[in-house]
Amino acid sequence: MLDANLKTQLQGYLTRLQQPIELVAALDDGAKSAEVRELLDEIVALSDKITLREDPTGSARKPSFVVQRVGQPMGIRFAGIPLGHEFTSLVLALLQAGGHPPKVDADVIEQIKALPGKYAFEVFISLSCHNCPDVVQALNLMAVLNPNVSTTMIDGALFQNEVEDRQIMGVPAVYLNGELFGQGRMTIEEIIAKLDTGAAARDAEKISAKEAFDVLVVGGGPAGSAAAIYAARKGIRTGVLAERFGGQVMDTLGIENFISVKATEGPKLAMALEEHVKEYGVDIMNLQRASALVPVDGGIEVKLENGAVVKSKTVVLATGARWRNMNVPGEAEFRTKGVAYCPHCDGPLFRGKRVAVIGGGNSGVEAAIDLAGIVAHVTLLEFDSQLRADAVLQKKLRSLPNVDIIVSAQTTEVTGTDKVNGLKYKDRVSGEEKRIELEGIFVQIGLVPNTDWLKGTVNLSPRGEIEVDAKGQTSLPGVFAAGDCTTVPYKQIIIAMGEGSKASLSAFDHLIRTSAA
Template identity: 75%
Template sequence: MLDATLKTQLKAYLEKVTQPFEIVASLDDSDKSRELLALLNDIVGLSDKIALRTDGSDTRRPSFSLNHPDGNISLHFAGIPMGHEFTSLVLALLQVGGHPSKTAADVIEQIKNIEGEFNFETYFSLSCQNCPDVVQALNLMAVINPNIRHVAIDGALFQDEVEQRQIMSVPSIYLNGQPFGQGRMGVEEILAKIDTGAAARDAEKLSAKQAFDVLVVGGGPAGASAAIYAARKGIRTGVAAERFGGQVLDTMAIENFISIQETEGPKLARALEEHVKQYDVDIMNLQRADKLIPATQAGQLHEVRFTSGASLKAKTVILATGARWREMNVPGEQEYRGRGVAYCPHCDGPLFKGKRVAVIGGGNSGVEAAIDLAGIVAQVTLIEFDSQLRADAVLQRKLFSLPNVTVVTSALTSEVKGDGQKVTGLVYKDRNSSEFHSLDLEGIFVQIGLVPNTDWLKGTVELSPRGEIVVDSRGQTSLPGIFAAGDVTTVPYKQIVIAVGEGAKASLGAFDHLIRTSAPA
């Protein structure tokens, strides 16, 4: 199952296992069960502290659990955790085997102290770059607290369950049989939902913090770069982010970040965060900015308030809140979001195997999505508003070579249709003839660009007609001491490498502002 190189790497990791445990597999006579058995045999062959049993009684087959002799851990995988989930498997093996997690001590203590019964189920796809964060978070919680149980389920392998629960987006998380959440979540975010009172306690702690010299709002490439450049100046630096990594977390292949030939968004996001942690930077996650209260006179502090109730003050602020997926804003889109309307083809594509889908958008993202989906689904219809596709020529050639792809140009998506439970089709208008056409389908993937996250800034800093923060050549906004960087600004060409540079520039601009405003007369 595993090649020689991967076995060598895995063996080195498994040497960190200090406590014996066993893998209990539930199998049948299917090819997938034989595949899983081969993987598990490879694993137990690499460590004398791991044993394998094949007499499991789980109704989901193939599946396996990682069990301690004392039975105080309930951690299961239903399916074969390869692809993006192989890392989740390796971490689970290490943590069940006694290797300590790098998670902060106060978070581990919070997990230990949670009371109640929590039975989590996570549906994932092997191509989903958002799923491992959820799987790894819940696995860790199951290892630490015996009241928490978790099973990670490959939705593509257990299609009956996916159909029964009408799951059309991954990761989809269930708690005690009821929907708990969708999309990327980390340990802290999950804890905030199940540990009542945690958010209020955290907000109180944040509000009590000393004022920062530089407060960066946002944790994407621009925010990470700004934080590093500020910290290197030796000044008090903080980063408040809704999720560290930002939009990069939803990006699959990255092949144009200079000096790195190829990587994936989540991998780059982790590298950015680890780099920031090398410096004395106060990182505050799960904080969505809600209001900016700028200083009104010299010597005053700027204030940023958050939806959590927290409030932070700083001498200078760098706004790097990035952008989010642009929505179609048509009837039915919000009603069927996560029930057929999706924004991540890599994550949710496997759930539409053999079905009919549409991709909205003819730029690089839309065409790449259509190409990827064509290998999974029965039929792809790409709908573009313009009279021609805007994607690179090499992508268009690939797209038009695929037999199960139809391209419709000069088309305005007008409505998402559904039966009350899930998407059943869409309506588009032919912009040339003004005629309306209906498509019967099961999924709609929206890929029409980004919109800046500046709703909370209206009435404070100057915004462009597109809602972007207007900045000068130093990253300065219309307000003294308030800077901005990245996709949220008017700087053209929304690229990761540009955001990194703009973050550095805004940070240097903020430092220069601090020097000039704090210098004695």
């Protein structure tokens, strides 16, 4: 199951085990159970602190296995074969069950330990999903720290009957005590916040009590991270408000145009950004959504949805962008019930089915190419009269036998009952209304800036982008902006970083000039 290189790496990690652990397997006579047994045997052979035993009655899901300390049951179960993106989840579970300290703030650990009640989580994942491991790892850690928490990772492709019964059409899908708890990527802080209902009020009180910052960055993506680092390096008091540190980068799988880095993945880059920002002692306030920007004497106030107010002498807006919706009937109703936005995450759930991709740019064509290798058939619909993707991508797409391309197509409605069963579109040439029967729709039509909360405060373009000058200055003195939320062309990670650095330097220049005056 594991190649020699991976075994060597894993063996090195397992030397960090401080306490003996055991793997308890629930297996049957199937081929997948044999693969799990092979994987577990290989792991056991790498450390004398790991033992394996079988308990056929331990779970109705076979194959599955539990990771726990010897003599101390823990609620960590893997139902399936945790390879692919989930191999890291398995490694961390082994280490943490074996006593290796987690890299989590002490406050978070105390919150987890103090959670009242019983929590039985189930996480449906796909092994190609790059967002799923974050959720699996967060819940595994909670199970290590709190005996009242149990969690099971379930490979949706392996336990397809459960996926069908629960009508799961998007991963990660998290169930708590049998009820849907959440879908999509969630950090451990976000999960705790949903369980600890008093956390928001406590956070608001702490945040409001903070002294005024010299530079406050709103947004934790590439632009915001760069702005924070450049400000902190000047030795001034710097804070970051982030709804989700990493921003849109967290939803990006492959990154191959970040200069000097041949290839990486979005979550890895986001983690590196956060670690770099933390090195400079920046005050990071994560999971915070801004609701208003208010100029006051001596600076700016940023109001948050939880009621907190953050004060600063200058502000850098780096709120990024989000997936653009089609805004047609049925889209919102059937989101996670057939309407999806991440082909890498949710594609495996549509294996053998018919799907559509909306959008003929690079993202749409790349999605169609990826999906064609999984699903039965892909129909790509483009509003324009021709595809806008790079020629090499179009050539690849047209070579695939299970792909149809429809241009001049305006999607008008998503149809379905309990889940998607088709879509309607208008032929923009003939005016004819048409319908396609399918079971999944992947929307890939670009991004919309996260600037709704700024209307009436700073000048916005007709597209909702923050208007900035060559130095990143907005229409409001002391407020600068950078990245995908601005009018700067070409929404690229490397451009956002440059613009974030520039906006931060401009904010510092503003501080110098206003304090001198």
